[in-house]
Amino acid sequence: MDAGELRELLSLDGLRLLDELPPAESKEDVVTAVAGLRRQGHPPALVAAVLSQRKLRARARAKFGEFAERMLFTEAGLEQATRLQVAALHAGRFADAGATRVADLGCGIGADALAFASLGLDVVAVDRDEVTAAIAGFNLAPFSNATVRQGEAEGFDLAGFDGVYLDPARRSGSRRLNDAADWSPSLDVAFGLARATASGGVKLGPGIDRELIPADCEAQWVSVDREVVELGAWFGAAAREGVRRSALVLGKHGAARLDGAADSEDEPPGGLGEYLYEPDGAVIRARLIGDLARSLDARMLHPTIAYVTADRLMPTPFAQAFRITATLALDIRSLKREFAARGIGSLEIKKRGVDVDPAALRTKLGLRGDAAATLILTRVGERRLALLAERV
Numbered sequence: 001m002d003a004g005e006l007r008e009l010l011s012l013d014g015l016r017l018l019d020e021l022p023p024a025e026s027k028e029d030v031v032t033a034v035a036g037l038r039r040q041g042h043p044p045a046l047v048a049a050v051l052s053q054r055k056l057r058a059r060a061r062a063k064f065g066e067f068a069e070r071m072l073f074t075e076a077g078l079e080q081a082t083r084l085q086v087a088a089l090h091a092g093r094f095a096d097a098g099a100t101r102v103a104d105l106g107c108g109i110g111a112d113a114l115a116f117a118s119l120g121l122d123v124v125a126v127d128r129d130e131v132t133a134a135i136a137g138f139n140l141a142p143f144s145n146a147t148v149r150q151g152e153a154e155g156f157d158l159a160g161f162d163g164v165y166l167d168p169a170r171r172s173g174s175r176r177l178n179d180a181a182d183w184s185p186s187l188d189v190a191f192g193l194a195r196a197t198a199s200g201g202v203k204l205g206p207g208i209d210r211e212l213i214p215a216d217c218e219a220q221w222v223s224v225d226r227e228v229v230e231l232g233a234w235f236g237a238a239a240r241e242g243v244r245r246s247a248l249v250l251g252k253h254g255a256a257r258l259d260g261a262a263d264s265e266d267e268p269p270g271g272l273g274e275y276l277y278e279p280d281g282a283v284i285r286a287r288l289i290g291d292l293a294r295s296l297d298a299r300m301l302h303p304t305i306a307y308v309t310a311d312r313l314m315p316t317p318f319a320q321a322f323r324i325t326a327t328l329a330l331d332i333r334s335l336k337r338e339f340a341a342r343g344i345g346s347l348e349i350k351k352r353g354v355d356v357d358p359a360a361l362r363t364k365l366g367l368r369g370d371a372a373a374t375l376i377l378t379r380v381g382e383r384r385l386a387l388l389a390e391r392v
Helices: 003-010 012-020 027-039 044-070 075-080 084-096 111-118 130-139 187-194 281-286 289-295 332-342 358-365
Strands: 101-105 122-127 146-150 163-166 199-204 218-224 227-236 245-251 254-260 275-279 299-302 305-310 319-329 344-351 371-380 383-391
Touching: 003 012, 003 044, 003 130, 012 044, 027 044, 044 075, 044 084, 044 111, 084 111, 084 163, 084 199, 084 218, 084 227, 084 245, 101 111, 111 122, 111 146, 122 130, 130 146, 163 187, 187 199, 187 227, 218 281, 227 281, 245 281, 254 281, 254 289, 275 281, 275 289, 281 289, 289 299, 289 305, 299 371, 305 371, 319 332, 319 371, 332 344, 332 358, 332 371, 344 358
Parallel strands: 101 122, 101 163, 122 146, 163 199, 218 245, 344 371
Antiparallel strands: 199 227, 218 227, 245 254, 275 305, 275 319, 299 305, 319 383, 371 383
């Protein structure tokens, strides 16, 4: 979005149309909406801006729920924005640490600042991009305890703040920046700013090189509905004492947390039990698989593979459980015969530790029938196995 498109949206006609126009469910709906708005005499630029924003609002419901209907977005801003439930937990960190005034540097469209302000924290949200800062200002307008400024994170005066939160820009246009020194602010600067107040937090991508994570922070990987969405590096009072590795798993069960003082040691591998657990991605990223296995009275399936196995079932929010119904050789012809005999026509294929293309395998199996199953391709010791399973 450029400044001209934003001006169209923020006009009286733009805001009115944005609120009145129903979401487009199909391309035909879009064509009909465009034709209708043009017949009413609205200029093409305004029509394009409003329809683009309606599309973004519809996508934003996954992150912001009903609040999306009163917010403005950019394509990049929505993609990078923190989910509302995760932002609320960020805000809780600062509140629990006793913070009262937080600087949100690199605020984007203002998702985290919204949560900070909603919890009663005074927040100053800063973004270097003029259009993005203006959108954050619109989104934060209902909160008298929130202020938005355009500016750089580097050199921001933190005097009077007892909390600071940063989300370094990891893209330049559509290009992802792989070198942390090229981020804005750079990773070293971001960590330095996070240490400059009593409580600090830095939002990072979950796949960041672990060698870049400082030893003096609590590193928490967060997953939402089994998708790992971020790594939070927490400093000072925002970090919990004695915790250096954490997996926060959010889902229908609510919120569950697995904490460790360091990367946990794996359990020794053992024989395949009746149950196999696939740890949540946040647990894997945090390298807490060993602690999870011990909590389940389980063992590793293989020293280098993130599956654990047990002889009895124990419920856990930190892994998906499967009951093994058959142990088969990883051979196309024998698998094809087995599935035909069982009438399996719907097959979920999961794999770890084997070089197999699930899509190609599915085609070769020629599945037919009404039964459904899960096929787990992995290794036990030096053997490659195909485990027929059902989700618990």
